[in-house]
Amino acid sequence: MINFVLIFPLLACLILLFTKKKFLNNFFITLYAIVHFIVSIAANLNIDIFPFWGNTVLFEINGINKLFLTVLSIVYLAFAFYNNSYMKDENSNERRLRHYTYMIMFFIFSMTGAILSTNLGINWVFIEGTTLASAYLIYFHKTKHSIEAAWKYVFICSIGIALAFVGIILLTAASGNLESLYYKDLFEHAKEFNPFWLKMSFVFIMFGIGTKMGLAPVHFWLPDAHAEAPSPVSALLSAALLNSAFLMIINVFRITVYAGCDSYARIMLFVMGFLSLFVAAVFVYHISNYKRMLAYSSIENMGILSICLALGGSGVVAAMIHLAGHSFIKAAFFMTSGNILKIYNTKKIKNIEGLINVDKRTAWLWILSFLGIAAFPPSMLFISEFLAVKTMIINGNYFLCALFLFFLTIILYGLAQSVTGMVFGKRTEIIGNKQLSIFMYLPQILLLFIAFLLGIYMPDSISNIFLEASAGL
Amino acid sequence: MENIFIILLGLSMIYISSTSRLTSHINMLILQGWLLFLICLSGFISEPWFNYSIFNSLKENLSHITGIVLIIVETLIVKSFLIPVFLKKVMKKTHAHRDSEADIPHFYALVISSIILFIGFMSVNIQTTDFKLISPLYFGVSISIIITSLWLITIKRTVLSNVISFITMENGIFLLSLSVAKEMPVIINLGVLLDIFIAVFILGMLVREINTEFEDLEVSHISELKDYTE
Numbered sequence: 001m002i003n004f005v006l007i008f009p010l011l012a013c014l015i016l017l018f019t020k021k022k023f024l025n026n027f028f029i030t031l032y033a034i035v036h037f038i039v040s041i042a043a044n045l046n047i048d049i050f051p052f053w054g055n056t057v058l059f060e061i062n063g064i065n066k067l068f069l070t071v072l073s074i075v076y077l078a079f080a081f082y083n084n085s086y087m088k089d090e091n092s093n094e095r096r097l098r099h100y101t102y103m104i105m106f107f108i109f110s111m112t113g114a115i116l117s118t119n120l121g122i123n124w125v126f127i128e129g130t131t132l133a134s135a136y137l138i139y140f141h142k143t144k145h146s147i148e149a150a151w152k153y154v155f156i157c158s159i160g161i162a163l164a165f166v167g168i169i170l171l172t173a174a175s176g177n178l179e180s181l182y183y184k185d186l187f188e189h190a191k192e193f194n195p196f197w198l199k200m201s202f203v204f205i206m207f208g209i210g211t212k213m214g215l216a217p218v219h220f221w222l223p224d225a226h227a228e229a230p231s232p233v234s235a236l237l238s239a240a241l242l243n244s245a246f247l248m249i250i251n252v253f254r255i256t257v258y259a260g261c262d263s264y265a266r267i268m269l270f271v272m273g274f275l276s277l278f279v280a281a282v283f284v285y286h287i288s289n290y291k292r293m294l295a296y297s298s299i300e301n302m303g304i305l306s307i308c309l310a311l312g313g314s315g316v317v318a319a320m321i322h323l324a325g326h327s328f329i330k331a332a333f334f335m336t337s338g339n340i341l342k343i344y345n346t347k348k349i350k351n352i353e354g355l356i357n358v359d360k361r362t363a364w365l366w367i368l369s370f371l372g373i374a375a376f377p378p379s380m381l382f383i384s385e386f387l388a389v390k391t392m393i394i395n396g397n398y399f400l401c402a403l404f405l406f407f408l409t410i411i412l413y414g415l416a417q418s419v420t421g422m423v424f425g426k427r428t429e430i431i432g433n434k435q436l437s438i439f440m441y442l443p444q445i446l447l448l449f450i451a452f453l454l455g456i457y458m459p460d461s462i463s464n465i466f467l468e469a470s471a472g473l
Numbered sequence: 474m475e476n477i478f479i480i481l482l483g484l485s486m487i488y489i490s491s492t493s494r495l496t497s498h499i500n501m502l503i504l505q506g507w508l509l510f511l512i513c514l515s516g517f518i519s520e521p522w523f524n525y526s527i528f529n530s531l532k533e534n535l536s537h538i539t540g541i542v543l544i545i546v547e548t549l550i551v552k553s554f555l556i557p558v559f560l561k562k563v564m565k566k567t568h569a570h571r572d573s574e575a576d577i578p579h580f581y582a583l584v585i586s587s588i589i590l591f592i593g594f595m596s597v598n599i600q601t602t603d604f605k606l607i608s609p610l611y612f613g614v615s616i617s618i619i620i621t622s623l624w625l626i627t628i629k630r631t632v633l634s635n636v637i638s639f640i641t642m643e644n645g646i647f648l649l650s651l652s653v654a655k656e657m658p659v660i661i662n663l664g665v666l667l668d669i670f671i672a673v674f675i676l677g678m679l680v681r682e683i684n685t686e687f688e689d690l691e692v693s694h695i696s697e698l699k700d701y702t703e
Contacts, residue, residue, distance in 0.1 A: 124664075125667075132668065147683055148695050155676065159623075159639065162639075169653055196603040223698075224698045288700070
C-alpha cells in the first residue's frame with residue numbers, strides 16, 4: 001500500500017512525459033489526491049488495500065506518523081480541487097503547466113516519503129527533496145520577486161538541511177556501536193548513547209530542520225516564499241511542508257527523551273518557539289501584504305507547536321491538535337487569499353476595502369478563517385491553545401504563560417486590524433476577475449467545517465489518533 | 474599519509490578566502506574533490522579487508538566494492554568534474570569573473586580564516602572521553618571548513634561565490650562524515666549525493682535567472698522583498 005502511494009506519482013509523471021496531453025495535468029493531480037486520501041483512510045482503519053504492492057522496510061505507517069499522513073491527505077485533496085479552478089485562467093503555456101504538474105507530484109511524493117520514512121537518513125533525503133521540488137513552484141510566475149524568493153528559499157533551506165546532516169553524523173557518533181539509523185533502533189538504544197554528542201546533534205538538527213519548519217531566528221525564507229508562490233502552493237507549503245519538517249524534529253526529540261537528556265532539548269524548543277512568537281508579533285502589527293501576513297501567522301503557529309512540544313505531557317497532545325487545526329484553517333486561509341488576489345489583482349492590504357460588497361462568500365471565508373486562526377471557539381485551535389495554557393499553569397510556568405498570552409494578543413490584534421479593514425468599508429472598485437468557480441469556495445468550506453466540527457465534537461476514534469501521535473513524550 | 478591531505482584541504486580554504494577570481498575558486502573545488510578522494514583511498518588502504526584480490530571475487534566483496542565505486546563517483550566525478558564544469562558554464566554565461574570588493578579586505582580574510590583553521594587544529598588536542606568517539610584531526614579540520622564557508626557566504630558579494638562557499642561547506646560535511654568511523658548505508662549516501670547535486674544545479678540555474686532579471690550578480694541587490702514597503 002505504501003509503495004503504491006509512493007510509486008503512483010512517478011508513474012503518472014512518466015505517462016505525462018510521454019503523452020503530453022493537457023487534460024492529464026489536472027487529472028493526475030486530482031487522481032493522486034484521491035488515491036492518497038483513500039490510502040490514509042485505509043491506514044486509519046488498519047486495512048491494507050493494494051496488498052500486492054507490498055511494503056518496504058524503509059517506510060511504514062505507525063501511530064506517530066498516521067496523523068501527519070491524514071492531515072497531508074486532507075489538505076492535498078482540498079488543494080487538488082482548488083488548484084484545478086485556480087490554474088484555469090493562468091496565462092501559461094502548456095510546457096510550464098506540465099512542469100508545474102511534475103513538481104506538484106514530486107513535492108507530494110517527497111512529503112509523503114518524509115512522513116512515512118522509518119530511517120533518519122532517508123527522512124533527511126526526502127526533506128531535502130521537498131526543497132528541490134517546491135523551488136520551481138515558488139519560482140512559477142518567473143517574476144523578479146519570485147526569483148528572489150526562490151533563491152532565498154533554496155539557498156537558506158539547503159544550508160539549514162546541510163547543517164541537519166551534520167547533526168545526523170554527530171548522532172551516529174553518539175550512538176556508539178549501533179550500526180543503524182532506523183528510528184526503531186535509535187529509540188530502543190537511546191539510553192546507551194553518549195549524551196554530549198546527542199545534545200550536539202540535537203542542536204544541529206533543530207537548527208537545520210527548524211529552518212525548514214520556519215522557526216525564528218532561521219525563518220527568513222518563509223514570508224518571501226509564501227507570498228510569491230501561487231496561492232494553492234502557499235497553502236501546501238504552510239499546511240503540509242512545515243508539518244513534515246516538524247515530524248522529524250519530534251522524532252529526534254523523542255530520542256533525547258528516551259536518552260534522558262531532554263531538558264536541554266526542551267530549552268532549545270522553548271527559546272525558538274518564543275522567538276517565533278516574538279518575530280510574528282513584531283512584524284504582523286504593521287504588515288502591508290496580506291499573503292505575508294498569513295506567512296507570519298504560520299511562523300507564529302510553528303512557534304506554538306514548538307512550545308507545546310517542549311511542555312511535554314498534555315502539551316504534546318495540544319501540539320498535535322494544533323498541528324491539525326492549523327493545517328486545515330491555514331490552507332483555507334491561503335486559498336481564500338488566492339480568491340482575493342484573483343478579484344483585486346493586488347497583494348496590498350490598503351488597496352482592498354469593502355470585500356463583503358464585492359464577493360460575499362470570499363469575505364465570509366476570510367472572516368471565518370481568521371476566527372479559526374485566532375482560536376475563537378469552537379475552532380480546534382481553541383482547544384489546543386487552552387490545553388497549552390492549562391499545562392503551563394499546572395507546571396507553574398506563570399511567566400511563560402503570561403508572555404505566551406501577551407504575544408498571542410498582539411498577533412490577534414494585528415491580524416484583526418488587517419482582516420476587518422479589508423472586509424468592511426465602502427470602496428468597491430475592482431480590477432481583476434470577479435466571477436469565481438464554485439470549486440474556489442468549496443474546499444475552504446469543507447476544511448473550515450472539519451476544523452470547527454472537531455472543535456465541538458471529537459469522536460474517540462479521532463482523539464485516539466492525536467493521543468497515539470503524542471504517546472511517550 | 475591522509476593527515477597531509479586533510480591539512481591541504483584546510484589550507485585550500487585559506488586560499489579561497491583570500492582570492493577574488495572565481496576561476497581559482499572553481500579550481501580549488503576540483504582540488505578539494507581530489508583531496509577527498511585521496512583521503513578516502515588512504516582510508517580504504519588501511520582497512521584490513523583491502524587488497525587487490527577483492528576485485529577478483531566480486532560477489533563476496535560486493536558491499537566493499539560498491540562503497541569504493543560510490544566514493545569514486547561522489548568525489549572524482551561529481552565533486553571534481555560535473556560541478557566545476559557546470560559552474561564554469563554558468564560563469565561564462567553570466568560574464569562574472571571576479572568577486573569584486575568583498576566586504577572585508579583579502580588580507581583580513583586571510584588572517585581570520587587562518588585563525589579559524591588554527592582553532593580547528595587546536596581542538597585536536599582536546600583530551601576527553603567524549604572525543605574518543607571521533608577521529609580528532611578530521612573533526613577539527615572539517616568543523617573549521619564548515620565555519621569558514623559559512624562566514625564566507627556572509628562576506629562575499631556575488632551569488633556565484635555564495636554557491637561556491639555552499640559547495641565547500643558540503644565538502645567539509647563530507648570530511649566530517651569520514652571522521653565517524655562508521656559507514657552510512659549506500660542508499661542514504663546515494664540520496665545525499667543526488668540531493669546535493671540537484672541543489673547545486675538549481676542554484677546554478679537561479680544564478681543565471683538572477684543575472685538576467687537583476688542585471689548583475691550582486692547579493693545586495695536581491696532585496697526587493699520587504700515587509701514595510703510603501
